[in-house]
Amino acid sequence: MIELDKVNKWYGALHVLKDCSLAVSRGEVVVICGPSGSGKSTLIKCVNGLEPFQGGRIVVDGVSVGDKATNLPRLRSRIGMVFQHFELYPHMSALENICLAQVHVLKRSRAEAEARAMELLTRVGLTDKARAYPGNLSGGQQQRVAIARALAMDPIAMLFDEPTSALDPEMINEVLDVMVGLAREGMTMMVVTHEMGFARKVADRVVFIDEGQILEDAQTEAFFAAPKSERTVLFLSKILEH
Amino acid sequence: MFGGFDYDVILRSLPILWQGMQLSLLLTGLAMSGGIVWGTLLALMRLSAFAPLSVAAGAYVNCFRSVPLILVIFWFYFLVPLALGRPVGPFYSALIAFALFEAAYYCEIIRAGIQSIPRGQVLAAEASGLTYWQAMRLVVLPQAFRNMVPILLTQGIILFQDTSLVYVVALKDFMTAASVVANRDGRLVEMYLFAALVYFLICFAGSYGVRRLQTRVAA
Numbered sequence: 016m017i018e019l020d021k022v023n024k025w026y027g028a029l030h031v032l033k034d035c036s037l038a039v040s041r042g043e044v045v046v047i048c049g050p051s052g053s054g055k056s057t058l059i060k061c062v063n064g065l066e067p068f069q070g071g072r073i074v075v076d077g078v079s080v081g082d083k084a085t086n087l088p089r090l091r092s093r094i095g096m097v098f099q100h101f102e103l104y105p106h107m108s109a110l111e112n113i114c115l116a117q118v119h120v121l122k123r124s125r126a127e128a129e130a131r132a133m134e135l136l137t138r139v140g141l142t143d144k145a146r147a148y149p150g151n152l153s154g155g156q157q158q159r160v161a162i163a164r165a166l167a168m169d170p171i172a173m174l175f176d177e178p179t180s181a182l183d184p185e186m187i188n189e190v191l192d193v194m195v196g197l198a199r200e201g202m203t204m205m206v207v208t209h210e211m212g213f214a215r216k217v218a219d220r221v222v223f224i225d226e227g228q229i230l231e232d233a234q235t236e237a238f239f240a241a242p243k244s245e246r247t248v249l250f251l252s253k254i255l256e257h
Numbered sequence: 258m259f260g261g262f263d264y265d266v267i268l269r270s271l272p273i274l275w276q277g278m279q280l281s282l283l284l285t286g287l288a289m290s291g292g293i294v295w296g297t298l299l300a301l302m303r304l305s306a307f308a309p310l311s312v313a314a315g316a317y318v319n320c321f322r323s324v325p326l327i328l329v330i331f332w333f334y335f336l337v338p339l340a341l342g343r344p345v346g347p348f349y350s351a352l353i354a355f356a357l358f359e360a361a362y363y364c365e366i367i368r369a370g371i372q373s374i375p376r377g378q379v380l381a382a383e384a385s386g387l388t389y390w391q392a393m394r395l396v397v398l399p400q401a402f403r404n405m406v407p408i409l410l411t412q413g414i415i416l417f418q419d420t421s422l423v424y425v426v427a428l429k430d431f432m433t434a435a436s437v438v439a440n441r442d443g444r445l446v447e448m449y450l451f452a453a454l455v456y457f458l459i460c461f462a463g464s465y466g467v468r469r470l471q472t473r474v475a476a
Contacts, residue, residue: 065380092386102381106399115395116385161381168385 016041016076016172016203017062023070024057024227031057032068033227039172044204046214046235049224050250055207056099058224059174062205063087063094076171092120095165099177101157103149109136109160110145113167121168128167135163139193155186162193172203179210209254215239223247263444267451270438277434278455284352284430285417291356292416293409296363301393303368314364321361327422330354334426347426359416366408370401407471414463418456431455 017039024032031054039045049055060066061073064080064087073080078090103112113132117123123131136142139159149157158178165173175194179187191213198204198217208214214221214235221238223231223246230244242248302314321329333354338344374397382392402409421432429437432452439448 060380063384065384088383088386088388091384094384096381096384098377098381098384100375100377102375102377104378104381104396104400106403116382116387119391119395120386164385 021071024068046218054227095170095173175206277431288355292359295360299364300367370405
């Protein structure tokens with residue numbers, strides 16, 4: 016479903032992604048971890064073309080992302096994305112946030128979009144917050160609205176870019192619970208996160224990136240039981256020892 | 258000198274002054290609307306990644322900000338009829354001059370406003386499948402304008418004062434009307450004091466309103 020083949024990216028002289036290859040099949044959940052500045056966020060933003068890349072190929076559901084002829088808005092409308100800082104539109108209510116792209120991209124009627132939005136708000140446990148503005152929601156609630164906003168487009172896959180990193184600890188689980196639910200329903204997911212508990216629970220594979228290179232790409236159990244690269248061992252010992 | 262202060266001349270000339278004021282307000286309102294629309298387009302051009310667009314918009318802004326407004330009004334009075342091949346009258350030539358001139362200032366205000374919206378907002382909008390233009394129209398500009406309302410209105414108050422410059426093309430705005438009466442009746446002190454008072458009151462009330470609005474926007 017998502018294939019990255021020798022993807023390379025530079026910021027000026029800085030080589031941020033080096034020959035990254037990775038494949039995610041339909042229904043698979045892949046967790047990507049690595050130290051900050053390792054390029055994991057950049058990598059996931061390349062998948063829906065939010066970040067341009069200079070070398071290699073990324074193919075999503077048969078569509079080449081880097082191809083000039085590709086209709087990127089159309090492709091993006093089929094891939095949900097959730098950001099570290101939620102990025103809800105502050106001038107719109109939760110409901111309007113979820114309806115915007117449904118109406119303007121999928122051309123659903125307002126009634127249809129609102130019905131779908133309410134369905135999803137119920138699913139993330141925020142039925143009573145439909146009319147609330149992002150400024151009046153907690154971080155965890157905002158992120159759940161953001162997930163609902165992405166799901167409203169009926170995506171074929173979901174990308175999560177550190178969805179819990181900006182949250183207070185007590186709010187992390189309410190977001191992870193929604194994500195676990197999605198994973199168990201068979202959603203194809205690429206998740207950049209440090210939440211190793213989440214990875215153990217639902218990930219099919221875990222990928223470790225450092226300095227723009229994919230150093231480890233293994234089945235979840237193998238990843239935690241017997242990591243191959245030394246840097247993975249070091250990384251895991253740092254984040255798991257607490 | 259105030260011994261012979263003649264209040265009556267002010268009362269007598271109220272109808273003609275009111276006519277002048279209507280013209281001043283109309284000119285301000287129309288020039289502001291035109292300036293904001295054109296200024297928004299200029300701001301988007303300046304922010305464009307396509308170099309010819311941003312260079313052209315930058316040149317436009319710098320040119321207009323480097324010449325006195327009175328000169329621009331004068332120019333357009335002669336240039337617009339020439340360009341169109343027919344006379345348009347001082348009102349339309351002045352209106353076009355003001356709108357084009359103000360657009361340069363509005364462009365810079367709006368550009369700063371757009372840049373103050375976090376990049377993540379555009380990314381989120383684009384990630385959901387909205388095009389760049391949809392993202393601008395639906396997500397970025399509404400937020401930017403809400404933040405900018407106070408400063409756009411302040412610029413409008415300055416514009417209102419500047420409309421008095423249309424006397425150079427013999428357009429009868431409030432200031433010109435006051436000046437005509439002053440000279441006709443030989444009542445310079447009365448008329449110019451009254452004109453100053455009116456400008457002061459309107460602009461002061463306007464600024465006060467903007468300050469109130471500002472605290473509400475900030476809250």
